[in-house]
Each structure stands twice: as C-alpha cells, then as structure tokens.
Amino acid sequence: MISPDANAxxxxxxxxxxxxxxxxxxxxxxxxxxxxxxxxxxxxxxxxNAATEQLAEQGADIKIGHAAENLADDVDTxxxxxxxxxxxxxxxxxxxRGLNILHRSQALVWLSRGARVxxxxxxxxxxTSTGMIASALxxxxxxxxxxxxxxxxxxxxxxxLGKDREFLVEADxxxxxxxxxxxxxxxxxxxxxxxxxxxxxxxxxxxxxRAFADRASEAVIISADDPQAVExxxxxxxxxxxxxxxxxxxxxxxxxxxxxxxxxxxxxxxxEESASGELSVxxxxxxxxxxxxxxxxxxxGYSLAASVSALRAFGGTKRRFDLQGxxxxxxxxxxxxxxxxxxxxxxxxxxxxVGEGRLIAVHQPHLYSRTQAMSxxxxxxxxxxxxxTIVLDVDGAREDPVPGVTGEYVTREFKNPDLVEYQPEWPNxxxxxxxxxxxxxxxxxxxxxxxxxxxxxxxxxLEEATKTGPNEDA
Numbered sequence: 086m087i088s089p090d091a092n093a094x095x096x097x098x099x100x101x102x103x104x105x106x107x108x109x110x111x112x113x114x115x116x117x118x119x120x121x122x123x124x125x126x127x128x129x130x131x132x133x134n135a136a137t138e139q140l141a142e143q144g145a146d147i148k149i150g151h152a153a154e155n156l157a158d159d160v161d162t163x164x165x166x167x168x169x170x171x172x173x174x175x176x177x178x179x180x181x182r183g184l185n186i187l188h189r190s191q192a193l194v195w196l197s198r199g200a201r202v203x204x205x206x207x208x209x210x211x212x213t214s215t216g217m218i219a220s221a222l223x224x225x226x227x228x229x230x231x232x233x234x235x236x237x238x239x240x241x242x243x244x245x246l247g248k249d250r251e252f253l254v255e256a257d258x259x260x261x262x263x264x265x266x267x268x269x270x271x272x273x274x275x276x277x278x279x280x281x282x283x284x285x286x287x288x289x290x291x292x293x294x295r296a297f298a299d300r301a302s303e304a305v306i307i308s309a310d311d312p313q314a315v316e317x318x319x320x321x322x323x324x325x326x327x328x329x330x331x332x333x334x335x336x337x338x339x340x341x342x343x344x345x346x347x348x349x350x351x352x353x354x355x356x357e358e359s360a361s362g363e364l365s366v367x368x369x370x371x372x373x374x375x376x377x378x379x380x381x382x383x384x385x386g387y388s389l390a391a392s393v394s395a396l397r398a399f400g401g402t403k404r405r406f407d408l409q410g411x412x413x414x415x416x417x418x419x420x421x422x423x424x425x426x427x428x429x430x431x432x433x434x435x436x437x438x439v440g441e442g443r444l445i446a447v448h449q450p451h452l453y454s455r456t457q458a459m460s461x462x463x464x465x466x467x468x469x470x471x472x473x474t475i476v477l478d479v480d481g482a483r484e485d486p487v488p489g490v491t492g493e494y495v496t497r498e499f500k501n502p503d504l505v506e507y508q509p510e511w512p513n514x515x516x517x518x519x520x521x522x523x524x525x526x527x528x529x530x531x532x533x534x535x536x537x538x539x540x541x542x543x544x545x546x547l548e549e550a551t552k553t554g555p556n557e558d559a
Contacts, residue, residue, distance in 0.1 A: 088167065088260060095195050096162065096185050102192070103160040104128035105175050107147065108137045111255075112166060114232045114244030115192050116140055121246040122196070129155045129175060153178045161185060164192045167260045168483045190262035193232060193254055197266070200230065200252035203381060206263045206297060207274030207308075209427050210374045213366075214274055215255045216402045217378035221395035222251070225387060229253055235421070238407075239400035251385070256297070263297050271301035272381055274374065276313035277426060291317060299323050306380045309335035310373065327384065329376040337383065339376035342369055344437035353379050353393050362393035366401040368434025406434060406529075409540045412547035414524030419540055423451040423533040425462040432470035435527055442525035443472035445518050447539065448495065449532030450479040453487040456494050464498030467505070473521050474499075478509040480534025511539050512546075519546035 104116050107128025113136035119126050120143050127146035130137055141147045148155040153174040156163070162185040169176060179186055187195070205215045216237040222229050223240070231253035233243040256263035276294055291313070298305040298321050305323045308314040310330035318326065329337040341352040341361075350363040351372040364371055375396050382392035401407070404421040411417070422431040428448075435444055446467055450456040456463075456479050467474040476492040496507040508514035518528050528543055530536045 090186070090188065091261070091265070093187060093191060094185070095187065095191055099124055099162045099185070099195065101125040101127065101157070101160050102162045102164055103156055103175070103179075104164045105151070105169055105173060106130055106166045107140065107145070108132070108134045109166060109168075110136070110236070110243055111232065111234055112164065112189055113137070113140060114242075115164065115189055115196070116145060117143065117244055118196055118230070118232065118246050119192075120144060125159075127155070127157060127160065151175055156182075162187060164189055167262070170483075188260075188262055188265075190257065190265045194265050194267070196232075197230070197252040197254065199250075201250045201269045201303075202266050203229075203251060203253045203270045203272070203385075204256040204263060204266050204268040204297075204301075205254070205272045205274065206256040206258050206294070207272075208258070208277030209424065209430065210274040210370065210377075211255045211257075212402050212421070213371065213405055214272060214374045214377050215253060217374060217396055217399045218272075218381050219245070219253055220399045221378060221382060221392065222253075222385075224395040224398035225382075225391060227251065233402070235405065236403035237399075238402060239398060243403075258293065258297070261293055264293065264300070268297070268301045269303040270381060270384055271298050271305045272377055273298065273305070273307040273314055273317075274377055275308050275311035276317060277424070295320060298326075304384050306337075306377060306384065308373075308377070309338075327380050329380045330373060335376075337376050337380040339372050342372040347438050349437075351375065353389065355379075355383060355389050358389045360390045360393040362396055364396060364399060366399070366406065366434075367438050368406070368430060370430040370434065404537060406431060410544050412544055413551040415522045415547055416527045417540060417543050417547070418527055418529045419537045420529055420531050421533050422531045423449075424455070425459055425466050428463065428531055429466045429470065431529070431531060432466070435529055436470065439527045440525070442527060443521075443523070444470065445521050445526060445528045446471040446474045447477065447514060447518055447528065447530045447536065447543070448474055448492075449477045449530070449534050449536035450492055450495060451482060451533050453479055453481055453484050453490045456492075457487065457490055460494040461498045463495050464505075467495075468499050468501065472504075472526075474505045475514050475517050476505060476507050477511065477514055477532075477536065477539075480532060480536070482534060511542055515539060515542035515546040518543055519550040522547065522550070 108130035129148040163179040212234040219231040228247040229251035230247040234255045304325040309328035309332035420431045422428045499505045
C-alpha cells in the first residue's frame with residue numbers, strides 16, 4: 086500500500102495519463118472524465134471487468150496485468166490509488182522517468198480546478214449521499230460534474246462531466262486525501278475511527294476531519310446524531326456550520342421515519358418549514374443520508390420542498406442493497422457493507438423489506454487488521470440481525486496475510502454456533518446458502534472485496550436446489 090504524496094506537484098497541463106488500477110470504480114470514473122476532456126488515456130489492471138471494457142470502447146489503451154512495458158513513452162502523468170504496492174513495475178518505471186505521479190484524489194483536484202467543489206466525507210454513507218445529491222441536482226435541472234465511488238443506478242454511471250460550476254466528489258478520509266480538495270461545501274456524514282493504520286491515533290483522525298471542515302470556503306454540514314461528529318462540532322472554527330439528523334437540535338431535522346415496502350418515507354424540517362419525502366431504497370440510515378443531502382441542496386439555494394421532492398429520483402447505488410436475482414422466490418442481494426456499522430445498517434434495512442422471510446448473510450471479512458480488531462463486533466451484529474451467517478475467508482486487499490487470521494475469527498465469536506458457519510471454499514458457501522434458503526428469504530452478500538463474484542454461484546446453487554426440492558429442515 087502507498088500513501089498519497091501531499092507534496093506532489095499537480096501539473097497545469099496533462100497530455101497523456103496512465104492509470105494503474107484503472108478498473109476500480111473511482112479510477113475508472115476519473116479516467117472517463119479525462120477522456121471527456123479530450124486527453125489521451127491508458128491504463129492497466131490485474132484483471133478485466135465491465136469498466137475496462139467500456140474504457141477501451143471509449144478510446145483508452147487498456148492492458149490486463151501489470152508490467153513496465155505498459156507505460157508508453159508518451160505518458161507524462163501517472164495516476165495511482167492507495168491500494169497500489171510500492172514495487173508495482175509501472176510505478177517504479179514512472180519514478181525512474183521522473184513523471185508526474187498523482188494520487189487519484191489529486192487527479193480529481195486537477196479536474197475540479199476553478200469549480201465549486203462539494204466534498205462528501207464520512208466513515209459510512211459517502212457513496213449513497215453523493216449519489217443522492219447528484220441525482221437530485223440533475224432532477225432539479227442542474228448539470229453538475231460528479232465522481233462517485235459507486236454507480237448511481239438511475240443514471241447508470243458513477244461520473245458525469247457537467248456544464249455547471251458545481252463539482253461533487255466522494256472524498257476519502259481513509260488516507261487523508263480528502264484534505265487535497267479545494268472544498269467549498271463539506272458534508273460529513275459521520276466519523277468512525279476505522280483508519281488508525283494511517284492516522285496512528287484517534288486524536289490525529291479527529292484533527293484531520295476538523296481540518297477538512299474548517300478549510301471549506303462556504304459551509305460545513307455535519308451529523309447531529311453521530312457521537313464523534315457531535316463531539317467534533319463545537320471545536321470547529323468555521324463561521325457557517327449546519328447540522329442534520331434526528332436530534333431535536335438539528336438544523337435540518339428528519340423525523341417520522343418509517344418503511345414503505347422496498348423504500349422509506351420521512352419528513353424533513355428546516356426552520357419553520359417541513360416537507361414529506363420518500364425514497365425507493367430502504368433503511369433508516371438512508372433517511373438520515375437524505376437529510377444530509379437536503380442540507381447540501383439548501384446550501385446550494387434550492388427550496389426545502391423542491392429538494393425533498395427531487396430525492397425521489399434516487400434509485401440507489403450499485404452494491405448497496407443491490408438486487409441480483411430471484412430464484413424460486415428467494416432474492417439474492419449484494420451490499421458493499423464491510424464495517425460493523427454498515428453491516429448493521431444493511432441488515433436492518435433488509436429486515437424492513439423481507440417481511441416474514443429470513444436473512445441469510447454471506448460475509449467476506451475485509452482486511453486482516455479489521456478482522457482481528459472487530460471480529461466480536463461483527464459477530465454480535467450478524468447474530469442479532471441475520472437468521473444465518475456464512476463467513477468466507479478474509480479479503481486482505483492492501484494488507485499482507487496475518488498468520489492465523491481467517492474467517493474463523495468471526496465465527497468463533499458467535500454465542501450460538503448453530504447460527505454461523507465458516508465456508509472458505511466458495512462453491513461450498515454457495516451450496517450452504519442455497520440449502521438454508523426457502524421462498525421469501527433473502528440471501529445477502531456483504532463486503533467491499535470481491536464477494537460480489539460469488540453471486541453467480543449462489544444463483545446457480547439455488548437453481549440446483551429447486552430441482553431437488555426445498556430443504557424443509559433448514
């Protein structure tokens with residue numbers, strides 16, 4: 086893993102940019118925006134996907150696999166992510182050549198020069214909140230630019246190069262890169278000490294959020310419910326701070342939250358005004374995200390009624406309670422949740438939709454360090470909210486393996502071992518989920534790694550199970 090270089094010089098002009106890891110959701114969006122600016126783009130990734138195929142169709146030179154020869158002689162700028170290893174051969178060669186090396190956030194800084202930047206940060210809800218604001222602005226007739234961490238379902242994209250001055254970005258606090266943006270309006274959804282591997286201490290983490298907020302040139306919008314955000318708010322020196330949430334003292338207050346089939350309805354109040362709204366995505370947490378999005382829209386000058394109404398256009402983001410298929414009355418969903426708080430929100434939302442059905446969770450632990458530190462919290466959440474949990478092995482992502490740390494770290498923390506099973510082999514995990522499921526149940530894959538790739542196996546296992554009949558004993 087590499088850390089973004091805060092001292093890197095962002096060039097005035099770029100001729101050809103090479104993206105290492107171009108297939109990622111954030112990187113692919115930035116690469117498409119570079120193409121939209123008329124720049125030449127090349128890139129590589131360890132495997133191909135829909136994003137790399139689309140970029141190739143749009144004119145990017147795509148290579149599968151990382152090798153020094155992928156870096157053409159005419160490249161002047163290389164764009165990287167924090168997940169990259171320092172010995173990546175393309176990165177090593179770029180340094181030898183003395184090329185401009187920009188973190189993906191710095192590439193966004195380059196794209197957003199002169200724009201009115203709206204930065205959305207927070208441990209949870211960034212992607213959804215960014216998607217809400219982007220889709221609402223388009224519904225209101227605006228044409229902002231945006232880059233999101235996930236595809237916005239109603240728009241079919243995670244990026245857009247608009248004609249207006251507003252530029253909306255999902256700002257990543259995990260590596261400190263959210264401090265790079267020339268932010269006008271800062272939205273902080275919540276704060277959670279989940280990245281101390283980068284910051285070292287909780288104090289340093291809070292200090293980064295304080296700096297992010299106080300640097301905003303126009304306004305700060307921050308949760309009135311999240312405990313760490315509430316603690317941080319009085320320490321801010323910014324002259325314009327707006328709070329949002331369910332708290333009685335919130336400036337933009339959401340109340341009357343209740344499920345409506347596959348969605349959620351609520352009321353948002355600001356000052357003496359109130360407006361009723363509804364989302365087509367479920368969950369109490371999404372009503373809170375909606376309040377934050379409304380606070381941003383109010384800051385941009387839209388009325389409360391228009392802002393709340395425009396949120397109806399939001400249809401969710403990919404990998405957030407994302408329906409993948411229905412086999413014999415059993416629904417298979419995929420969700421990006423990889424932190425206990427996110428898992429709790431995802432399963433709680435699913436519980437409002439599944440009705441009398443059961444929730445069968447397929448959990449892929451993410452990072453050895455997080456699995457070691459939070460296995461008991463994960464177990465408590467799954468045991469409380471899922472009817473049965475199947476745990477895969479750890480997706481280490483940027484981390485080296487830690488001896489002994491496997492998915493069993495989570496399963497052994499369950500108080501009732503009958504509610505969980507460790508299945509490191511994916512075909513066995515898919516078969517186990519299918520054996521448990523009955524018509525009306527939901528199977529939900531959860532994790533920010535590659536767990537979504539088990540979905541075809543789950544659907545196939547369910548098809549096979551229907552041939553032999555349901556398991557009435559499950």
